[in-house]
Amino acid sequence: MQKITTEQLIEKAAELMNEGKVASVLGWEKGEFGYDVTPGIFGSVDELKAKFVYGDFSAANLSKYLVKKTEMVQGQALVFLKTERKILIFLKPCDSYSFNQLLTEHRFDREKVYAVGVQCDGMVDIEKVKKIAGDGLLSVDTSGNDVVVKTLYNGDMKIAKADVLAERCVNCKSKKHVAYDELLGETGEVIDSNRFDEVERIEKMTPDERFAFWQNELSKCIRCNACRDACPACTCEKCVFDNPKSGVENKSPANSFEEKLFHIIRAYHVAGRCTDCGECSRVCPQNIPLHLLNRKFIKDINEFYGDYQAGAEVGSRAPLVDYTVNDVEPGEVFDRGDENA
Amino acid sequence: MQMKEYKPLIVAFCCNWCSYAGADLAGNNRLNYPAEVKIIRVPCSCRVNPMFILRAFQRGADGVIICGCHPGDCHYTSGNYYTRRRMATLFSMLDYLGIEKERTRVEWVSAAEGAKFAATMNDFVKTVASLGENKRLEDLRCKR
């Protein structure tokens, strides 16, 4: 499979810009050290050429930005809204699921967006690189299937990319782009991944072990809301946790109950809507494996009500706003679990 | 000295049309169940937000039970079907977090099933009592 390059993306974006089809580009911007890529909005070809990057660290799922960026706002000088031209977004396969899910929920205006699907070869987890190469990374580059690292303390190093792939990419669920106007590079297939293995491992623990596991993980939470604010499913105008009228509002977890409350309710609110893009775990500053909560819901929903992939189709009915007459009873859920054990 | 008998606190959400009436019938027929059970009336079991359940545990409940019309008999035709999905997934998640699954229950009780209501409550109180106090979803601030 041919790799897709930053230059190809810039070329495509520049072409669309020059044709007058798009006014701005939602993409990724180079950082200081190679790995600290920032989502960015590019308004000109020059800007693209100077700052745009697509590579192993273009991990951020950009789809959520469309909610704000396609808003109908009058009275403000938002250039791209005043023109007929659209905003260009680059979508990796997993981003395209979020894109569809947001469309299903009427969260952005498809008419204002030009979506270019880009081939994804998996993203690199910088934490994993640092675990191998140590701290003091002077530069990080990709060369073929390797990640080339220059370090302050351990010299230069070549690490197989496969060894430092982000968890969500190791367990990639799909290389297929489910939404795009145009495609750069190749699109793949839905993958029969092992993404539920870890959930299963936890399910097999005793309740005490499970409790200890989650108590330990969730106690790390500093309630920075990064998981929520990065999550493409969490696009509420007002989150219940920010709303004093909701009765559950709080700003920081005062104790283990509130830690659990926040994460249970958050996972519950995105249950059936979460596309498993893995942004929550990626952005968590405390490395809490939050995706394991979402995947539990996904796994349960698949097992109880039949396979469902949020975002695979626009307009599909999320399992928790649906039912069949013969659904499993809440009590039977556990009997089934005991059989498996 | 004998230890004071442990009495769990049970919150029961009952739908107005079937289960609340079922509880009334249990009363009409003088069918005893423990006073630890406190009923909150909701129009339909589908009105029960997972946040209410967590709230109850936070405030010191040891068990939460949701009672609604039998599937197919919902006054609003489909409310309890949603309840069923919501609670199946929520309870499974609580179990996943290591919270005793016996502390939560959904039971379908019709307006004619006073006896079932009483029996269900007796059984649920017994089950929760055997687990002891809710420690895993407690908020110590509420116990000061």
Next chain:
Amino acid sequence: MRKIALENIDMLFSAISDKMSLFLPVDQNDGKAAYTKWEEGKKWSCALNTVKSPKDFFFPQTEDMMEFKVDGKNIEVIDTRKASEDFVVFGVRACDVRAFDILDRVFLTDPCDSYYATKREHGIIVSLACTRPSETCFCTAFGIDPSNPKADVSAWKTEKELYMQSNTEKGEKLLKVLADVTDEADEEKVNEQKEQISSIMKRLPLAGLDTSEFGGGKTDEFFHSPAWDELSETCLGCGTCTFVCPTCQCYDIKDFNTGKGIIRYRCWDSCMYSEFTRMAHGNNRNSQKERFRQRFMHKLVYYPENNEGIFGCVGCGRCLSRCPISMNIVKVMKALGGKENE
């Protein structure tokens, strides 16, 4: 100056914890270090720093302030402040040590924050010189010397030994307690290390970051900079940078209804949040751009303006590595026109 062989370090920890609580960085199961109460078997982490800064010990994320007990229609007010006991925070890096200076200027000046003050009084900080700074480190930009940290006790970890030097009365007292397990030492090894570190510091990618463009009195210059639009454009508005920051000191005071009464507590707040400083009339910073600008203007302009030119940032690099979108103060400084020295 005192020293102890690293192989005997647990004796040192044990000696401290016999007298008072000792907190030090310990590796967690995810490989990240976090301050943990030391007890037998806990291993001191070699990590450069913790994700959450040690400000948590003095200005905790949540802290009860008082309680109202309600009985029928009677209300009783209870002071929940406890008599604090001495404790030691061990292994605090130079950047985080400076952060306490910044917090002190906020909390200890009149009106003095008694909650913070009590903890400061009872907390003994043992700093630790850096040996392997990360690419995200830029403390030197704020005049901090990572090889020579201050605090109550300064410490240097060499290949085989830990050297300690007291700087305050509290520090002196602590070293006295530790006299039995430590030996007198000279400064040779420590000086050697200092030199080594300063040469490393020069090779760091952010070594040239210059702060001279910033500081008090620059509000007009930067406030209306067009750069803010672009910088804040993709900010998620989460609180990660604020909550990992060792100098961010904003908090909210909230009431929690326990059913039997009210617990009034305070908790960290973030100027990045849309609800921050929401008042009866609404919010005074309505857009993410305004909120974003506030945070960095505060660190680089407003704080130094009110505090003799001392910046509100210590260059610890936490926000650089933790921000979900990798936006950070360094990118802001560069975009606003901060020069880079060679």
Next chain:
Amino acid sequence: MQRIGVFVCWCGSNIAGTVDVKAVAEALKNEPGVVFSTDYQYMCSQAGQDLIKNAVKEHNLTGIVVCSCSPRMHEATFRKTASAAGLNPYMVEIANIREQCSWVHKEMPLGTQKAIILGKAAVAKVNLNTPLTPGESPVTKRALVIGGGIAGIQTALDIADAGFPVDIVEKKPTIGGKMAQLDKTFPTLDCAACILTPKMVDVAQNENIRIFSYSEVEAVKGFVGNFEVKIKKKARFVDETKCTGCGACIEKCPQKKVPNEFNLGMDTRRAIYIPFAQAVPKVATIDPDYCNMLKNGKCGVCTKFCAAGAIDYKQKDEMIEEKYGAIVVATGFEPISMDKFDEFAYSQSKDVITSLEFERLTNAAGPTAGKLLRPSDGKHPEKIVFVQCVGSRCSACAEKGKEYCSKICCMYTAKHAMLTRDKYPDTEVTVFYIDVRTPGKNFDEFQRRAVEEYGVNYIKGMVGKITPEGDKLKVRGSDLIANKQIKIDADLVVLAAAIEPDKSARPLATMLTASMDTNDFFTEAHPKLRPVESPTAGVFLSGTCQGPKDIPETVSQAGAAASKVIGLLQKDKLVGNPCVASSDQLMCNGCSSCERVCPYGAISYEDKDFPGPNRTTKTRRVAVVNPAVCQGCGACTVACPSGAMDLSGFKNTQIMAEVDAICK
């Protein structure tokens, strides 16, 4: 802050026997918001109610908590009391300390303690209660009946007889529906036309009824009492007001080879046609698919012969917009397609027919003028096999059949068999059945007569395969009672095809936001108690659109639906239930989750402007609940992730306050 009065009822000894009512009243006195608390023997008595009324006035109460029996018992009573005292009736909450306390607990201390807690919960809730006023909406005094079969006809007639205007929308050129195609009707064997056509004439002559034939419903807006419906009147290229139905045009029309759908394609009609002699309205229609003039502009014969000058080739579809207070769905059924049942050779042989085709074959107005002749060669069949349950009760063959019982087949098959034997005693008639189901007045007697008096050969078992061979149909089946295989060389095979809802029902259900079951039958508001109402308020169900039914059942349901419509239309305004959902639009994401779980279609969306930061205006999609349609179940409140959706009378904060009070 509320000023709450607490009233603890003794209910004689019913409560006071197990609950220390004085202690309860005393304990609740100290709850926040409570300014008055007392107890009394019988709170529901006139004296008790007066006590409440006086207390409201004396203590300026804003809220009332009655600790008494179940709210299902006396909530309405105490609400009226509050109203009489000048309080909003929804400022009353009941703590059920009888059915759910004194009657189920034996020990006084436990009962008292629980009663106090239940009282506290009620106080906590009342503290958050707000006065609620039920919404009112006017009622358009006109009904729409969709479908002009016997169900629609009967409903329309009944409504019209009560004095309300009714419109019937029928997609075919005439009303009459399936019943018009039937020959005789069981169990009395009177001819369908004889009993139906007079009703059709009644409809045509009733001043309160308008018929939109050859028309379809295009769009439905609004809600109970206030529907706005768009009806498309398809161009029939004949001016209805001028056409006299003389038939001259039909006689002269040169296009003779149009399959006649009324006779299920077993004969032909002209391009201009009247479906059958007694059609209502008796107006010709030009079939644009076959008319030479409309297709290529070459003909015009009908214009020449139409004395009334009614032919209008330039006629266009017409859109009619009308307001209705109620809508009755009477879309009826269709027999399922037999194409997938290869084993019965329906597509291979003309002599394998469905029961409805058999009706036409035996009907005097049918293609054979009522003589029972084989479609293939016009010969009289000597051996006829009837196969019941073709596609019905078919759980294993979901892709071609239906799981349910079509209900009418047993009876009409018995009718066909009996009539055949009656008219042609030399014919051998065999019926294959799985079960014979005849629950109806005189139904079983009827079927038994077919067997006992008319010698119809009933075989319990299913036909496995039918193979056309020469001019015979080799029927192979099994006799489950004799436990043997059976082979019959039949001349004609009649399949009792399952019935399914008309294809137009599904899109109509979407327009009406009325729910359907998996078989596309409309679901009723309650299967037992509200069988003729759809869960969507103002939408009623008549006939087989709700499930398989025979004519007597259809007519009775049609009447029932009509009486419900009359009950609705005679009201000048509708007073709603104030405990309905509403969306806080500032928090609403417009994500559609609520809409998806609403069983009543009460939620719609609109784009709304909101003031944004820095003098901007933001336009967002937000949910709007129609309080006249919402029934207050609360499903939407939980589906809503932002908590924008809340339910009056059972608000999130109110329920949480109850939880808090109970868990204190």
